[in-house]
Amino acid sequence: MVNALPASAAPAVGESRGVRTLLIAISVVFLAIFLLAPLAVVFAEAFAQGLAAYFNSFTNPDTLAAIRLTLLAAVIAVPCNLVFGVCAAWAIGKFEFFGKSGLIALIDLPFSVSPVVAGLTYVLLFGAQGPLGPWLAAHNVHIIFAVPGIVLATVFVTFPFIARELLPLMAAQGNDEEEAALTLGANGLQTFFKVTLPNVKWALLYGVILCNARAMGEFGAVSVVSGHIRGLTNTMPLQIEVLYNDYAFVPAFAVASLLALLALATLVIKSAVEWRAANVKEKPA
Amino acid sequence: MSIAVRKISKNFGTFAALDSVDLDIPRGRLVALLGPSGSGKTTLLRIIAGLESADSGSVQFDGEDFSSRSVRDRRVGFVFQHYALFRHMTVFENVAFGLRVRPRGTRPSPQRIRERVTELLELIQLQNQAQRFPSQLSGGQRQRVALARALAVEPSVLLLDEPFGALDAKVRLELRRWLRQLHDEVGVTSVFVTHDQDEALEVADQVAVMNGGRIEQVGTPDEVYHRPASSFVYNFLGNVNLFHGRVDDGTTYINNEETGHLVFVRPHSMEIARQPAGPNYFRATTKHINAAGPSVKVEAITDWGAPVHVEIPQERFRALALLKGEEIFIMPRDLAVFSNDQRH
Numbered sequence: 001m002v003n004a005l006p007a008s009a010a011p012a013v014g015e016s017r018g019v020r021t022l023l024i025a026i027s028v029v030f031l032a033i034f035l036l037a038p039l040a041v042v043f044a045e046a047f048a049q050g051l052a053a054y055f056n057s058f059t060n061p062d063t064l065a066a067i068r069l070t071l072l073a074a075v076i077a078v079p080c081n082l083v084f085g086v087c088a089a090w091a092i093g094k095f096e097f098f099g100k101s102g103l104i105a106l107i108d109l110p111f112s113v114s115p116v117v118a119g120l121t122y123v124l125l126f127g128a129q130g131p132l133g134p135w136l137a138a139h140n141v142h143i144i145f146a147v148p149g150i151v152l153a154t155v156f157v158t159f160p161f162i163a164r165e166l167l168p169l170m171a172a173q174g175n176d177e178e179e180a181a182l183t184l185g186a187n188g189l190q191t192f193f194k195v196t197l198p199n200v201k202w203a204l205l206y207g208v209i210l211c212n213a214r215a216m217g218e219f220g221a222v223s224v225v226s227g228h229i230r231g232l233t234n235t236m237p238l239q240i241e242v243l244y245n246d247y248a249f250v251p252a253f254a255v256a257s258l259l260a261l262l263a264l265a266t267l268v269i270k271s272a273v274e275w276r277a278a279n280v281k282e283k284p285a
Numbered sequence: 286m287s288i289a290v291r292k293i294s295k296n297f298g299t300f301a302a303l304d305s306v307d308l309d310i311p312r313g314r315l316v317a318l319l320g321p322s323g324s325g326k327t328t329l330l331r332i333i334a335g336l337e338s339a340d341s342g343s344v345q346f347d348g349e350d351f352s353s354r355s356v357r358d359r360r361v362g363f364v365f366q367h368y369a370l371f372r373h374m375t376v377f378e379n380v381a382f383g384l385r386v387r388p389r390g391t392r393p394s395p396q397r398i399r400e401r402v403t404e405l406l407e408l409i410q411l412q413n414q415a416q417r418f419p420s421q422l423s424g425g426q427r428q429r430v431a432l433a434r435a436l437a438v439e440p441s442v443l444l445l446d447e448p449f450g451a452l453d454a455k456v457r458l459e460l461r462r463w464l465r466q467l468h469d470e471v472g473v474t475s476v477f478v479t480h481d482q483d484e485a486l487e488v489a490d491q492v493a494v495m496n497g498g499r500i501e502q503v504g505t506p507d508e509v510y511h512r513p514a515s516s517f518v519y520n521f522l523g524n525v526n527l528f529h530g531r532v533d534d535g536t537t538y539i540n541n542e543e544t545g546h547l548v549f550v551r552p553h554s555m556e557i558a559r560q561p562a563g564p565n566y567f568r569a570t571t572k573h574i575n576a577a578g579p580s581v582k583v584e585a586i587t588d589w590g591a592p593v594h595v596e597i598p599q600e601r602f603r604a605l606a607l608l609k610g611e612e613i614f615i616m617p618r619d620l621a622v623f624s625n626d627q628r629h
Contacts, residue, residue: 176369179336182356183363184383184438194386198373 042260045253057254062231066239066255069150073222073235074215077154081211085162086204090196092163093170094178107163110156118156119224122149145227150235153221158211165207169200202277206270213266217259286347286441286474287312288333293342295328302328304498305342310442310491312347315468315475317485320495321521326478327366327446329495333476334444335359346441362435362473364445368427370419376430377415380405383438405433408467425456432464436471445477449484461488482522486510494518516623519549526550526593530622537622539567547623552596554619557583557605566616569593571609576602585613 015023047054057063088107092100110118124130126143136143143149177199181191197204219237226233234242236255243252288310295303303325310316318326331337333344335356343352351359370379380402384393393401406412409429419427428448435443448464449457465488468475479485485492486506493503494517502514513519520527530539530548539548558566569585572592581602583595595615597605607613 176365176367177371179356180363180365180369180371180434181382181386183334183336183361184386184434185357185360186382186386187357190386194382195371 039260042253042256045249046257048253049250053250054254057251060251062234063239063243063251063255065231066234066236067258069147069234070216070236072147073151073154074212076151077158077215078208078212080155081159081162082204082208084159085164085166085207085211088163089166089170089200093167093173094175104167107160110158110160115153115157115218115220116224119153119221122152122156122221122225126152144225145229145233147233149225150222150233153225154215154218157218157221158215161211161214162204162207165203165210166200169203170196173199202273206273206277209266209269209273213263216262288442288474288476289345289348290329290333291343291345293329293332293339293344295325295332295337295339301498303332303339306498306500308493308500308503310474310476312474313472314490315465315477315488316491316493317489318476318478318493318495319480319482319485319521321480323497324495325498326480326495330444330446330476330478333442334361334363336363360438360441362438362440362443364428364431364435364443364448366447366450368419368431370427370430370434372419375416375418376406376411376422377402379419379430380434380437382434401437405437408436409433423456424452425460428452428460429463432467436473440473443473443475445475447478447480449481450479457484464488486522494521496521513621516547516549516621519621519623524552524594526552526555528591532622537620539617545624549621549623550617550619552582552594553580554617555593555595556616556618557595557597557601557607558614558616559605561614562616566614569613569615571607571611571613574602574607574609583607585615587615 046057058067088103091097092104123144126132126136126149128134128137128144141148143152177195178191181195186194217237218235219241222235223238223241226235226238228234228238228242230239230242236259240252240255240259243249243255288308290306290308290310293303293306294301306325306329308329318329320326328337332339335344335351335354335358339352343350345351346359371382374382381398384398384401387393402415403412406415409432411426411429411433414422414426419430422430432445432448445464449460452460461484464477477488486509489506491503492506492509494501494509496517502509502518504512504514509518510522513522519525526549528539528548528550530537530546532538532546537546537548556562568588570588571583571585573584575582575584576599580596580598583597583602585593585595587593593615
């Protein structure tokens with residue numbers, strides 16, 4: 001019977017049929033319980049009182065302000081991290097310098113530090129009691145419990161995403177093509193835009209997508225620096241918490257459904273990008 | 286353009302990659318930098334190109350000091366060991382790159398670029414592959430594209446780093462003949478790095494043999510092969526048997542004592558006989574015989590216990606009817622003697 005199966009169905013590591021079925025079943029059940037069920041609940045609750053109630057949730061000015069603030073934070077954080085990520089990945093991937101491993105560890109810091117701690121450090125640094133607090137107050141600059149603080153916290157928690165996507169690829173590609181471009185008379189900018197960037201564009205796009213998803217969904221760090229001022233410093237995740245604590249379940253889940261949709265859209269785009277990148281590698285269009 | 290390398294030194298940490306190297310490359314020549322890995326040949330090539338900077342010394346093009354000029358200003362064509370083709374560009378775009386990135390004032394018209402690229406693709410016989418991507422080409426084709434790309438900008442010198450290193454044996458042979466032919470047509474001063482002595486001897490006008498960050502000898506292939514300047518060059522350019530010996534009144538004695546001289550004999554410069562003939566011979570016992578190939582390789586042990594490799598023609602082997610474990614007499618025809626204190 002094995003002969004009748006296509007080659008891919010008879011893998012070299014021949015686990016028995018039972019083991020395979022069991023492994024697949026565990027994965028599916030696990031995903032269903034921890035991912036699909038909550039996702040279904042979000043949408044079920046959001047539409048529990050019908051479409052009208054759902055859309056009515058978005059007429060709340062505080063909710064609209066939260067959506068605007070979330071978009072603003074993402075619009076600032078993503079480009080910042082795009083520039084930072086490309087610079088860092090280029091420096092680390094293509095040059096040898098003293099302190100390189102230290103820089104790599106630093107880039108990973110936001111992954112290892114709890115977002116709440118990150119938020120707190122900003123409060124301690126820029127808050128009224130912090131070293132910069134009096135100076136900021138004297139110059140009427142508000143960072144903590146204001147929009148700049150939220151943007152800062154968002155930038156902090158999202159900055160590894162793009163650099164981390166680019167680093168292994170840039171390191172693997174080496175300097176040969178850049179050197180070739182230089183010997184052919186290209187200047188630095190031409191080399192970057194015509195050689196370096198096109199070679200990493202799919203990884204870059206992937207990094208941007210992940211970075212954006214995290215920027216919009218961040219809760220912990222933003223929560224600490226925000227101060228939860230309705231209509232002013234609440235982002236979407238914070239607004240969801242506020243609404244939920246007010247027993248406004250439909251509006252809370254309606255906003256949550258937006259974030260869930262964003263996550264789904266991110267997944268789709270990510271898959272498309274990966275598919276496209278893999279396809280381009282095999283057979284350039 | 287002629288190239289002059291003057292007292293170039295380069296250290297990587299405590300490792301001296303180049304140690305006060307001098308080299309002259311006359312205009313229009315094809316020169317090989319030949320040496321084992323770690324001998325500094327690629328570093329020297331990259332310093333000539335400006336991809337690496339020397340710790341001291343200078344590089345002159347046509348007598349003018351170019352040491353502080355950038356890669357862009359040197360107008361060198363560089364062919365990388367692994368081709369370094371732009372993977373996201375077609376063959377056509379790869380070759381056109383050097384023309385497209387020129388400043389507006391000196392950039393040829395699109396029409397002119399098209400003509401020039403087409404011309405080069407014909408030269409490398411890949412005109413039908415213009416719209417392919419590097420990943421769709423064979424190794425030999427990629428290497429030719431890399432060459433065409435380097436030639437597109439009309440470089441004053443062409444530098445090639447192990448140009449055939451990553452290709453299989455047969456393609457290598459074809460391509461190196463093609464490179465020689467191409468050089469005769471284009472006539473641009475060229476330097477290529479190789480660790481393959483056959484390649485250097487076959488293709489180059491001049492060979493610079495490098496070892497340990499220094500140039501051991503520069504000469505025509507004929508000179509370096511037949512009149513090696515040092516034991517290293519003799520050793521590196523072909524198989525060799527090494528004996529210890531001494532020289533008395535112009536007579537060389539081969540023995541097993543370390544008496545200050547090294548005696549080299551190429552395997553094909555020795556005769557095998559059943560009976561001693563003439564005054565120069567030593568005894569040995571055959572240990573292994575490999576009769577596959579154009580000549581027969583005989584491995585024997587001398588009566589003082591040193592291994593010796595001899596290559597004899599097939600006819601001679603059949604006439605002798607040699608077997609394993611037989612006693613034979615070996616008569617060296619050509620010796621090269623170097624005193625032991627020489628670097629090698």
